[in-house]
Amino acid sequence: MTQLALVIDLNVCVGCHACVTNCKEWNTSGPAGPLVDLNPYGKNPTGTFFNRVQTYEVGEFPNTETVHFPKSCLHCEEPPCVPVCPTGASYKRKEDGIVLVDYDKCIGCKYCSWACPYGAREFDEHQRVMKKCTLCVDRIYDTTLTDEERRPACVRACPTSARLFGDIHDPESEVSRAIRENGGYQLMPEWGTQPANHYLPRRKTQIRLREDELERADNPLKIDRQLPKPAQAEPALDDVTSW
Amino acid sequence: MTQHSVQEVKKTTCYMCACRCGIRVHLKDGEVRYIDGNPNHPLNKGVICAKGSSGIMKQYSPARLTRPLRRKSTAERGAGEFEPISWDEAFAILEERLGKIRATDPKKFALFTGRDQMQALTGLFARQFGTPNYAAHGGFCSVNMAAGLIYTIGGSFWEFGGPDLDRAKLFVMIGTAEDHHSNPLKIAISQFKRNGGRFVSINPVRTGYSAIADEWVPIRPGTDGAFLLAVIHEIIEKGLYDRDFLVRYTNAGQLVNCDEEDDEFGMFLRTEVPEEEACYDPQDKLWWDRKTNRPVVTHSEGADPCLLGEFEINGTKVKPAFQLLVERVKDYTPEWAEGVTGIPAATIRRLAYEMGVTARDQKIELPIAWTDAWGKEHETVTGNPVAFHAMRGLAAHSNGFQTIRALGILMSILGTIDRPGGFRHKVPFPRPIPPCARTPNHPNAVQPNKPLDGMALGWPADPDDLFVDEAGNPVRIDKGFSWEYPLSVHGLMHNVITNAWRGDPYRIDTLMIFMANMAWNSTMNAVEVRKMLNDKDENGEYKIPFIVVADAFQSEMTAFADLILPDTTYLERHDVMSLLDRPISEFDGPVDAVRIPVLPPLGECKPFQEVLIELASRLKLPAFVTKEGKRKYRDYPDFIVNYETEPGSGIGFLAGWRGKGGEKHLRGEPNPNQWEMYAKNDCVFHYELPKSYQYMRNWNQGYLEWSQRNRITRYAEPILIHIYSEVLMRFRQAARGKGFSRKPPAHLAKRVETFFDPLPFYYDPLEAQVTDRHKYPLAAVTQRPMAMYHSWDSQNAWLRQIHAHNVLYVNTHTARINGIEDGDWIWVESQWGKVKCIAKHSEAVEPGTVWTWNAIGKAAGAWNLAPDANESQLGFLLNHLISEELPSCERGSDRRVSNSDPITGQAAWYDVRVRIYKADEKVGAGETARTEPQFAPLKPYPGQPERKSIWNYFAGKNQ
Ligand code: SF4
Ligand code: SF4
Numbered sequence A: 001m002t003q004l005a006l007v008i009d010l011n012v013c014v015g016c017h018a019c020v021t022n023c024k025e026w027n028t029s030g031p032a033g034p035l036v037d038l039n040p041y042g043k044n045p046t047g048t049f050f051n052r053v054q055t056y057e058v059g060e061f062p063n064t065e066t067v068h069f070p071k072s073c074l075h076c077e078e079p080p081c082v083p084v085c086p087t088g089a090s091y092k093r094k095e096d097g098i099v100l101v102d103y104d105k106c107i108g109c110k111y112c113s114w115a116c117p118y119g120a121r122e123f124d125e126h127q128r129v130m131k132k133c134t135l136c137v138d139r140i141y142d143t144t145l146t147d148e149e150r151r152p153a154c155v156r157a158c159p160t161s162a163r164l165f166g167d168i169h170d171p172e173s174e175v176s177r178a179i180r181e182n183g184g185y186q187l188m189p190e191w192g193t194q195p196a197n198h199y200l201p202r203r204k205t206q207i208r209l210r211e212d213e214l215e216r217a218d219n220p221l222k223i224d225r226q227l228p229k230p231a232q233a234e235p236a237l238d239d240v241t242s243w
Numbered sequence B: 001m002t003q004h005s006v007q008e009v010k011k012t013t014c015y016m017c018a019c020r021c022g023i024r025v026h027l028k029d030g031e032v033r034y035i036d037g038n039p040n041h042p043l044n045k046g047v048i049c050a051k052g053s054s055g056i057m058k059q060y061s062p063a064r065l066t067r068p069l070r071r072k073s074t075a076e077r078g079a080g081e082f083e084p085i086s087w088d089e090a091f092a093i094l095e096e097r098l099g100k101i102r103a104t105d106p107k108k109f110a111l112f113t114g115r116d117q118m119q120a121l122t123g124l125f126a127r128q129f130g131t132p133n134y135a136a137h138g139g140f141c142s143v144n145m146a147a148g149l150i151y152t153i154g155g156s157f158w159e160f161g162g163p164d165l166d167r168a169k170l171f172v173m174i175g176t177a178e179d180h181h182s183n184p185l186k187i188a189i190s191q192f193k194r195n196g197g198r199f200v201s202i203n204p205v206r207t208g209y210s211a212i213a214d215e216w217v218p219i220r221p222g223t224d225g226a227f228l229l230a231v232i233h234e235i236i237e238k239g240l241y242d243r244d245f246l247v248r249y250t251n252a253g254q255l256v257n258c259d260e261e262d263d264e265f266g267m268f269l270r271t272e273v274p275e276e277e278a279c280y281d282p283q284d285k286l287w288w289d290r291k292t293n294r295p296v297v298t299h300s301e302g303a304d305p306c307l308l309g310e311f312e313i314n315g316t317k318v319k320p321a322f323q324l325l326v327e328r329v330k331d332y333t334p335e336w337a338e339g340v341t342g343i344p345a346a347t348i349r350r351l352a353y354e355m356g357v358t359a360r361d362q363k364i365e366l367p368i369a370w371t372d373a374w375g376k377e378h379e380t381v382t383g384n385p386v387a388f389h390a391m392r393g394l395a396a397h398s399n400g401f402q403t404i405r406a407l408g409i410l411m412s413i414l415g416t417i418d419r420p421g422g423f424r425h426k427v428p429f430p431r432p433i434p435p436c437a438r439t440p441n442h443p444n445a446v447q448p449n450k451p452l453d454g455m456a457l458g459w460p461a462d463p464d465d466l467f468v469d470e471a472g473n474p475v476r477i478d479k480g481f482s483w484e485y486p487l488s489v490h491g492l493m494h495n496v497i498t499n500a501w502r503g504d505p506y507r508i509d510t511l512m513i514f515m516a517n518m519a520w521n522s523t524m525n526a527v528e529v530r531k532m533l534n535d536k537d538e539n540g541e542y543k544i545p546f547i548v549v550a551d552a553f554q555s556e557m558t559a560f561a562d563l564i565l566p567d568t569t570y571l572e573r574h575d576v577m578s579l580l581d582r583p584i585s586e587f588d589g590p591v592d593a594v595r596i597p598v599l600p601p602l603g604e605c606k607p608f609q610e611v612l613i614e615l616a617s618r619l620k621l622p623a624f625v626t627k628e629g630k631r632k633y634r635d636y637p638d639f640i641v642n643y644e645t646e647p648g649s650g651i652g653f654l655a656g657w658r659g660k661g662g663e664k665h666l667r668g669e670p671n672p673n674q675w676e677m678y679a680k681n682d683c684v685f686h687y688e689l690p691k692s693y694q695y696m697r698n699w700n701q702g703y704l705e706w707s708q709r710n711r712i713t714r715y716a717e718p719i720l721i722h723i724y725s726e727v728l729m730r731f732r733q734a735a736r737g738k739g740f741s742r743k744p745p746a747h748l749a750k751r752v753e754t755f756f757d758p759l760p761f762y763y764d765p766l767e768a769q770v771t772d773r774h775k776y777p778l779a780a781v782t783q784r785p786m787a788m789y790h791s792w793d794s795q796n797a798w799l800r801q802i803h804a805h806n807v808l809y810v811n812t813h814t815a816r817i818n819g820i821e822d823g824d825w826i827w828v829e830s831q832w833g834k835v836k837c838i839a840k841h842s843e844a845v846e847p848g849t850v851w852t853w854n855a856i857g858k859a860a861g862a863w864n865l866a867p868d869a870n871e872s873q874l875g876f877l878l879n880h881l882i883s884e885e886l887p888s889c890e891r892g893s894d895r896r897v898s899n900s901d902p903i904t905g906q907a908a909w910y911d912v913r914v915r916i917y918k919a920d921e922k923v924g925a926g927e928t929a930r931t932e933p934q935f936a937p938l939k940p941y942p943g944q945p946e947r948k949s950i951w952n953y954f955a956g957k958n959q
């Protein structure tokens, strides 16, 4: 069975928000839209975004990591937001595992958003229905688009290619391989929600320099006649040993 | 599931920032449905950023200006009271006023432009008008980065060149936050990391790109020069420099006259060989040959110069330039640098070794044969895979030029210039050091009814190139190219208003500003500058009599206009990213691009290019009219197709599809269908150089000749790297009263002598030198966030939700010492002013630095935001704390100098020193908690779109 999902590589995400606004731009004029903006030019503007990026500092100066963390609906395999819905508006598709909301059935009771441990659902205060990431279901099956275009908007936009998209149940897929090979992990697995989206952790590259790599036979100072020598005045064993 | 019915897809070039990615604009019923990256574009390869994806909200922003506006005669300037007028009236006003100025004293018209990317046209207009008073924003942006590197290696970062991350193994980013540039750098850094490269970021703050660095090295602002000099020290001390590279490709081995008594002290020794014709930098300097132990002409066959030592020629003491560098960095030890930068000496050493050993031991050999400028054939191209990137963090300090010289020298001693895995040029660079363009050097170049005799901006090579009068006084209003800022190659836009207001060096009549927010975030000392803008003289006349602002959006600046000209958005106009300007070239060859309108202009908006061409035709500026004085160009697209730099030169704004049928590239007759051909080809022209011309271009015979043949450069001589800068030495000489060139006025001699050091040195930023460091212990800097381009996007409903207000980030420990809790309202105070803002604790900033996002804070009502919008109530502008001038260092003088680099005039934004203390209010303690200073709220102007309170944007259903 297919489970479509995003795998987000925190090793390269620079927190640029391209995925945030490109998602909004695609979806506001599509079947999942509009994505309302309240007070767009006034005090405390708020709007519906299916995808948001948070930034955290981890550790203490100077050993600080700044982590950019994009988050959208994780399309849980055991989504608590589905059974709590009284009207069946919140559902998970059998064929590809995408979790969706049927706006026509939604009564705006918000049970699902209380049930979601990830805060991934976005209530549209204007239309008074629940909205959320659709994995761009209107793009990925659109046969009028090219293969390259049949991917979620956020994935295509991301300048660092930090967002991978595919079937995590297919062990040969790019996403499964990325999870396997790079220590991909789920968010709060202890909740038993089995989020389909995964994250790849930071990975560090270091250079290990060995002492003997510093000086080499072809050191140009030999040519320029200035190979560093200890100063004459520096103490030597010669001065103090007499056996 | 194909419910969406996108009707049209049009290609053009993004302009939500200066990066210029290729985009596809999807339209539905005439409204923008979606903007995505163009997968065929060489720059962004299909990706797009947060700004680019929010173009819709710029297009439909309520801040847009839609009609020409004139300040109401009853209203004070700055009050923002306007009445709509027709374009005919607007042009009539300008024609009359500018016509009179041109017929009497053209320099009384000043044209200064912001991040506009059409400097080739605006510059041409100004020059044809005859005014020297023209520049774009470079002087307050990163001119130090341009000048510091171009005067050293003949190229620089961003549009001019960049790190080759495709092949680098170690990448050191210093003083870069997230701009300059945007998508290409994001793409490159992420691929670099995936390929296992090591990424080190040196920055006072860890945000943006630094966040994903393998190592973050916090540094105190303004001390980068100390770090770089110490690294150079270590690399030389351990013998990790690339000797072969230095010998052949730089002036390291050239002998410098070290006889202090000699008139030629500090200059290179030269042979008597007669200069070849048309030689810019003749190869007539000397080496001391190691093998024969005598002086020889550089690059003599079989010779190998001593890089170290001291010699004598005809009784004159001489030393190789490299010896002087070694002497210079002798005391710049890591231990010394630790005290200045805050970086532990052991870390500096380790980083130096990482750079040196990676460069030496991980060499790349590409099987590409090429011939060098001395005729020697090479079978391969070698690379030392250590790449650097740096930007405003180094540039925006008053010691930035010398710091950046140090960076250029570090990159050079590691042997990384225009080589795989190092730094690579982008056409039209490399250019000679310095490039050939010059300003006039005499006030007579400004004559009524005549074009300026020379360029308004150029590259001085010695004091005789300065644009000053007999007494050494500046000719330009910004004092560019004067003894105060001799190498101000991008002008000093940041001093125009202050100078014009004070009448120093003179008064002007009309100031035209295009796309620059000079009453707010693009000005230092914003509170006072705003007063200057509407200050009057004793006769009740404005000290700056007439201000014209051309912009697409209402801003703090438009409020001070007497006449507002509504520009279009980037989706509504033609534009060119030209090789004559700042193109978008790639490492492998020149690239230029165009914008083609995808939407009709809103209301009466008119592209500023059309305004200039109309005005130029009306004023009969020679390049824009026929001999009979008739208009030559129908409109801007027609101008772009048909204009040639000289009649028949075959060089125009666009390099692609030239020649009658579009069969030629780079040079060729005008092609009437050029725009169509760009449109068919993704709006971009990319010329890929043969592989053998893609590297080592400073010294690559094939490339240099190609470049000369295509009139990209005038000369095909090798461009040796200036480890030792004789250009700077010429100025120092003049300041010492030596040599034949002009001499500085007495009061500036010391300044020129001090700063025009031919080798990089470290000095405290000038502001720090006139600041009580105990009273103002902290450095305050800004960074530009990835989702906002300077002040451009607070009007953007989506982007402002990401950054609606800014806070001051303070290291947690520093905050606590000052009794400041997270979220407290505080005062930040410099010796020039104070601002109230919200403090935020952070572990990602070094303890001596506070910082905030640039240009998020706005004046109330500006950009047509509601007067109570977060931008003006919670957000703040750091510029209020920064002075545009400093007291001169001369004792007993009341002279002021620009708060700028003394060499280039680069605005020293990042030099300001502050202290912080708690304000009385608490956040949420009531409505009174808001930022200060405050200004009277601006009102919307006639013709501005409605400011919606709820917006359900859905393309095709909005109207
Ligand atoms: S677009 Fe990519 S790099 Fe930018 S915030 Fe989203 S995931 Fe991160
Ligand atoms: S992330 Fe939240 S909204 Fe999405 S499926 Fe899981 S529980 Fe439901």
Ligand code: SF4
Residues within 6 Å of the ligand: B014, B015, B016, B017, B018, B019, B020, B021, B044, B047, B048, B049, B050, B051, B052, B053, B182, B183
């Ligand atoms: S980086 Fe973003 S805003 Fe800048 S040109 Fe590219 S897409 Fe546009």
